[in-house]
Amino acid sequence: MSTSDQVSAPPRFVSRAVPGLCLNMIVRDEAHVVCEALASVAGYIDYWVIVDTGSTDDTIAVIETFFRERGIAGEIHQRPWVDFGVNRSEALKLCNGKCVYAWVIDADDLLVGEFSLSSLTKDAYLLRYGSDFSYWRQQIFRVAADWKYEGVLHEYPRSAKADLSEGRIEGAYHVESRRLGSRSREPDKYRRDAQTLEAALQTDPDNTRYVFYLAQSYRDAGDQSHALAAYTRRTLMGGWDEEVFYSLLQCARCLEALSAPWEQALAAYLRCWQFRPSRAEPLYWLAKHYREQAEYELGALFARRAAVIVLPEQDRLFIATDVYTWRVKDELSICEYFVGRVAESFELYTQLLACADLPEAERERVLLNRSFATPHMQAVASVYPEAIVARLTARRAVASGATDAITLTITTCRRFNLFTQSVNSFLNCCLDLERIGRWICVDDGSNDADRAQMQALYPFFEFIDKDRAQKGHARSMNLILQQVKTPYWLHLEDDWLLFAPERYIGQMLAVLDDDPAIGQVLFNRNYAERLSCQNINGGAVKFTARERLRYRLHEHHEQGTNAYDAHINQLIAGQRSNAWWPHYSLRPSLLRMSAIATVGAYRSESTNFELDFANRYTAAGYRSAFLDAINALHIGRLTWQRGDATLTNAADLNDEPQLE
Known part of the structure; x- marks a missing residue:
């Protein structure tokens, strides 16, 4: 050629x-x-x-x-x-x-x-x-x-x-x-690069770029001592401030790698940040060090300062973008938890879970870490929200809600304590309550004293009382279908405690708007009941086209099919699956009423009216989606506790047959 x-x-x-x-x-x-x-x-x-x-x-x-x-x-x-x-x-x-x-x-x-x-x-x-x-x-x-x-x-x-x-x-x-x-395939590439640059510096000793990349080459070759010497040399030469900053940062990193006394590394990190306070990386490494040493107040101190530094968009050299988008918040959330600022920790973890830059490999760890703060958040969420109740009551007095797009309903059956916990937690945690125009409670058998208390505590609700001839959950649901005239229906049960403050309605509406086949968005992913349900595998991760909001689409396979067997076989040790259950559940969710109306009424004669409705919903081509987190806890009898005679649910209290 x-x-x-x-x-x-x-x-x-x-x-x-x-x-x-x-x-x-x-x-x-x-x-x-x-x-x-x-x-x-x-x-x-x-x-x-x-x-x-x-x-x-x-x-x-x-x-x-x-x-x-x-x-x-x-x-x-x-x-x-x-x-x-x-x-x-x-x-x-x-x-x-x-x-x-x-x-x-x-x-x-x-x-x-x-x-x-x-x-x-x-x-x-x-x-x-x-x-x-x-x-x-x-x-x-x-x-x-x-x-x-x-x-x-x-x-x-x-x-x-x-x-x-x-x-x-x-x-x-x-x-x-x-x-x-091909050059990267050479096993001694960085050592050879260092030799080349050392030779070049013999004839051009003031070349700052050669000195900087000499330090980089020694570092990448694993020679921390020579790297430290070269980085130190570069910091003394002046010139481009970003290159000097990065050299100062690497001096501190080399000192840590060489197990130098911590006081030396600390001084190096602080000198680095003092030189360029618009960069958060030295503060991040300090926070990480103190968190690893269980000195959480110091870790929080440096992480909190780093968290207010925005990504330096105008800088061009070696920016640890992940430090600004999620790593600093991760460090801060851990430290805040261990110093007792649990609510602050929980909020930071919630922000991380909503962050599109959080790597998929980190997500489950972050979700698990957030769960440690849940007992504290449960207690906060269960407190009666007097100011919120007053606001909603005043709003009901001046507006009928007939033109609002969302009706909230809840069923209850002789479980006053669970009912109040459920309602209190929803009021405390749903941060966009004003989007709800009508509040309905269908009461199945509460005594007069409990009904009076419920009406006094939550006067903005419309209470529908059933007589004994109308008892049963399916009949309650059909009463609700007759009442809901709005395009969207937010349904709760009386034994679910919401603990994560969030703008749920806006998020769920965004998911419903993203796909017309989605007729329901549930508060918890994969039909979860408890925090331990984090190990339930499945669901396709999706993002709404407009807001880039993350959600999961339920993954359903008929038992006995090749697809179901393949799904089960890919589970790793400790994982569970709800893929056998169809789309749709009575668990707390926001629903598109046009989809529900297509399916029809709940069949009280069915031994499992929920499963019957879910099968018809699925057959009609509708799908269920989940917010990709666990935001609520089932505080009544759990699905797997049905055989425990010491625990009762609404069916027991109403002398109704259990769902099978």
């Missing part, structure tokens, strides 16, 4: 290509990985210039085939390897006359997400690299600005133009630098 081969193109494929945007790369032995990088950016470019610096595999053929199949013209050149600065500069110069902008990437880079490049006007553009750990790099260059790269390693671009303009490419994307290229 000649030193310069041009690949002509057949008719182009449809893409989002930007006229005049050329892909620019240097490659060597990248056949195993380069197609993934090319595929992620091919839709944006209309030309490519790639330089091969001595491949011994099929890299050149792989690249040519890739672009030929997609109809994108370009050229590949072969040049001997010198160093990164020389070879990248050479590759950029080959773009002259071929394009307006050159987009430089590595063979193992991967564009994740999408952005728009339709209005490029500046001399250079930075792209976001990484997600949890992010940084910005100049990668798109106006060719006419006469760019070249400097540096034997960790090269950087420089333009001959005096009045250089620069911008950022924003959007829901990042570039992954995957460290999968």
Whole structure:
């Protein structure tokens, strides 16, 4: 092959290509990985210039085939390897006359997400690299600005133009630098990099970038002592403040790794934060240290200060994004719990669970940690909310609620104590109660004294009293169906205690709006009754299109089917499943009345009227969804306690047959 081969193109494929945007790369032995990088950016470019610096595999053929199949013209050149600065500069110069902008990437880079490049006007553009750990790099260059790269390693671009303009490419994307290229396969890569940089510093001892990446190379090679020395050297050289900050931070990290006296590491972290107080990372590491040492007040002190520092959007070097989005709150919530600020801890955990940036692998741990605060939250939620009751009572006195979209109902049966706990907890924890226009309680057999107390405690309720001829849960539910005239129906039972304050109605309405097949949204995921039900597996995680609110869609399989067997077989030790139960449950939820009306009435003659209704609901094509947490506890007799004669439920109290 000649030193310069041009690949002509057949008719182009449809893409989002930007006229005049050329892909620019240097490659060597990248056949195993380069197609993934090319595929992620091919839709944006209309030309490519790639330089091969001595491949011994099929890299050149792989690249040519890739672009030929997609109809994108370009050229590949072969040049001997010198160093990164020389070879990248050479590759950029080959773009002259071929394009307006050159987009430089590595063979193992991967564009994740999408952005728009339709209005490029500046001399250079930075792209976001990484997600949890992010940084910005100049990668798109106006060719006419006469760019070249400097540096034997960790090269950087420089333009001959005096009045250089620069911008950022924003959007829901990042570039992954995957460290999968041929150079990353070398087992002693970082040690060799350190040697290269040490040699370069012999002739250019004041090169701050060389010193910084020398420290980085020693650290990545596991040589903390030499890394500490190089980072310290870099902090004394001045220059770019972000690089100095990161060097100060790594000095502290190295001291910890070397098991230096804690006073030295502490001083290093504080010196780092003092240098750049807009960055939270040093405070995060301090909070983590004190939490691990069970010094929780100190941990809370540093975490609380870190928590008010916002993500430094304008910084560009090595930002630990996850520290700002969730890690600091995680540390603070643990410390707050152990110093006795339990409600604050619970609220922080609730915020974490609502955070889209919380990794899936961390979610169950966070949910479990939150559960430790539940006894405290139960006690708080059970208190009679006098001010809320007064507000709702006054509201009922001036408005009929006929035009409101939501009716709340609750059934009760001779369980006054459970009823008051349930209502109190809902009033205390549902933070958007004003969206409810009508409150109805169907009372099945309470004595006169209990009824009088219920009416006195909750005067905003309409109480429907049943006689003995109307007894039974199914009949209560049918009475409710006759009463509810609103588009949405929020139904409670008298033995569920809500403990997590949240804007439940807004969230549930968002889920119902997300999918017309969803007719019900339950407060607890996977039909859970207790905190121990966290180990119930199943349900597809979804996010609403508009609010990006997380929820679960119930996963149902008929018992005896291959799908059910496959679901059960994938459970790991300790997990349970509710996949056998259909969509729909009487457990606390918000329902779409048009779906319920389609299914029809509850059949009191059925031995399990709930299951009968659920089967008909499922057969009609409706689905049930869950808020993806456990927010309420079943405080009556639990499903698995039916055989315990010492425990009674509403059916026992009403002398009705049990659901089977």
